[in-house]
Amino acid sequence: MASLTRLIEQHIQELLKTTTEESVFLSRKDLSEHFGCVPSQINYVIRSRFTPERGYIVESQRGGHGYIRVIRLCLDMPEDRANHIDELIGDTVNEQETRRILANLQHRQLITTRERLLIEVATRFQEEIGSSLLDLSPYKRDSLHAGLLKRLLRSLVLG
Amino acid sequence: MASLTRLIEQHIQELLKTTTEESVFLSRKDLSEHFGCVPSQINYVIRSRFTPERGYIVESQRGGHGYIRVIRLCLDMPEDRANHIDELIGDTVNEQETRRILANLQHRQLITTRERLLIEVATRFQEEIGSSLLDLSPYKRDSLHAGLLKRLLRSLVLG
DNA sequence: ACATCATTGACGAATATTGACCATAACCCT
DNA sequence: AGGGTTATGGTCAATATTCGTCAATGATGT
Structure with missing residues (x-):
């Protein structure tokens, strides 16, 4: 029942809840290693769970010191x-x-x-x-x- | 998380903020020594961060007393x-x-x-x-x- | 069975860093 | 004034480091 995608989703949401900032910076490489999956799995989670329609904005940057940034709009729904x-x-x-x-x-x-x-x-x-x-x-x-x-x-x- | 490019970018933006002028004059050589990098790194920061698209114009001059001038676009109207x-x-x-x-x-x-x-x-x-x-x-x-x-x-x- | 969701990996694209070599302007000395 | 010297900045290509896309495959629910 605990699919990898859901675990990663919850992990990111937990990070968003515990930070005082309006966003979190993720490392795709580190995350994928932490969860023991291929890096593109992270893209899948982002694409399917953290969409603008659900109130999230995502920025990213490739190359050295690259990152994936998830911005949350509302905490409560x-x-x-x-x-x-x-x-x-x-x-x-x-x-x-x-x-x-x-x-x-x-x-x-x-x-x-x-x-x-x-x-x-x-x-x-x-x-x-x-x-x-x-x-x-x-x-x-x-x-x-x-x-x-x-x-x-x-x-x-x-x- | 500490990217040289971002540090240099922030440094220049800080200079722009603290001056009353609409521009700052930089020395490529001094900047590169201050940050312990090759001079061309400064060109990279300028080229990638201080573009017209981001609201900046850049002038420069070579030779003795050379400089790099970063001008903030004014979009008041x-x-x-x-x-x-x-x-x-x-x-x-x-x-x-x-x-x-x-x-x-x-x-x-x-x-x-x-x-x-x-x-x-x-x-x-x-x-x-x-x-x-x-x-x-x-x-x-x-x-x-x-x-x-x-x-x-x-x-x-x-x- | 069919449709949708999840997982994987091969390949591609973007960004950062470095250094060798080039171009230009000021200064100084005849 | 002219020409060499010195002091700047510019360009480009090589390399390393991330992230993104896409299509194939597997799993799950109806």
């Missing part, structure tokens, strides 16, 4: 808030509903003005491409819209 | 920042370039970690839709990618 977001958005949303939702989140100080701006620009861009360049149906567009919005908000508000 | 962004991105970008650009902008405190996360999630979503659902060519995807990234960053930087 309240489950009810995820459901709340899903309920709020549903399967489809239009631009008007989006603006209402964002205004509400901003009013409750869950997102900043700049973050709200980013989300509006991103959804509008997708809307624009979807309608003019790709000629998608209105339903399809609102569905994509909902998908993007959910993913953006989940990545931020949750971990 | 929103218009200048927007142009800088456009130059960074160009007409097409892939995911790797995007990550570099975002890491750089965050390091220069032009965006926050949360904003960076939002941008990564948005571009990844578009990438996912563009490749799997819509089967766009790689060039087309990179071009759309650049379009979205420019718009997101410009919206932030013009504020």
Whole structure:
């Protein structure tokens, strides 16, 4: 039951919890030796577990003194808030509903003005491409819209 | 964890911070002696760390009384920042370039970690839709990618 | 059985460090 | 002024050290 991937994932999360910094620097080589696996296993763990969608940002550098840096956004992830977001958005949303939702989140100080701006620009861009360049149906567009919005908000508000 | 290149980089950045001028004059010879390395190591640090992309311009002169001058780009005007962004991105970008650009902008405190996360999630979503659902060519995807990234960053930087 | 997730290893790409050799500017001496 | 000397900085290629990608294979769950 204790898969290697899960062990390594937990190890990294433990490191994130115990540090006061917002990130940890890992050595792929050392980690792989510590867990007795091939180095590319570490890449697999990072790619599958520490994604932006889950609230992590990863930087790395090759060569001498290379590293893999994992940055965490949130420590806690309240489950009810995820459901709340899903309920709020549903399967489809239009631009008007989006603006209402964002205004509400901003009013409750869950997102900043700049973050709200980013989300509006991103959804509008997708809307624009979807309608003019790709000629998608209105339903399809609102569905994509909902998908993007959910993913953006989940990545931020949750971990 | 102690990389010579990073030490030298930090030293120069410290000098830039503590001066009231917009630039510092360095002596390649003195610097290399101070850090106990070959002189060409300094060139490597300059070439890899103090690039226009990172907001620096470098002048130098050989011969007696030679020097290396590092100038910090001034991006006080929103218009200048927007142009800088456009130059960074160009007409097409892939995911790797995007990550570099975002890491750089965050390091220069032009965006926050949360904003960076939002941008990564948005571009990844578009990438996912563009490749799997819509089967766009790689060039087309990179071009759309650049379009979205420019718009997101410009919206932030013009504020 | 099929689909998804996990593991492995061969090969490739990026970064750091060093040193030999090249180029240029100031200074000094006729 | 001219030309040699000295003092700088620049370039490039070789080498070492990391990390990334991709495709094949194995394991696990439905």
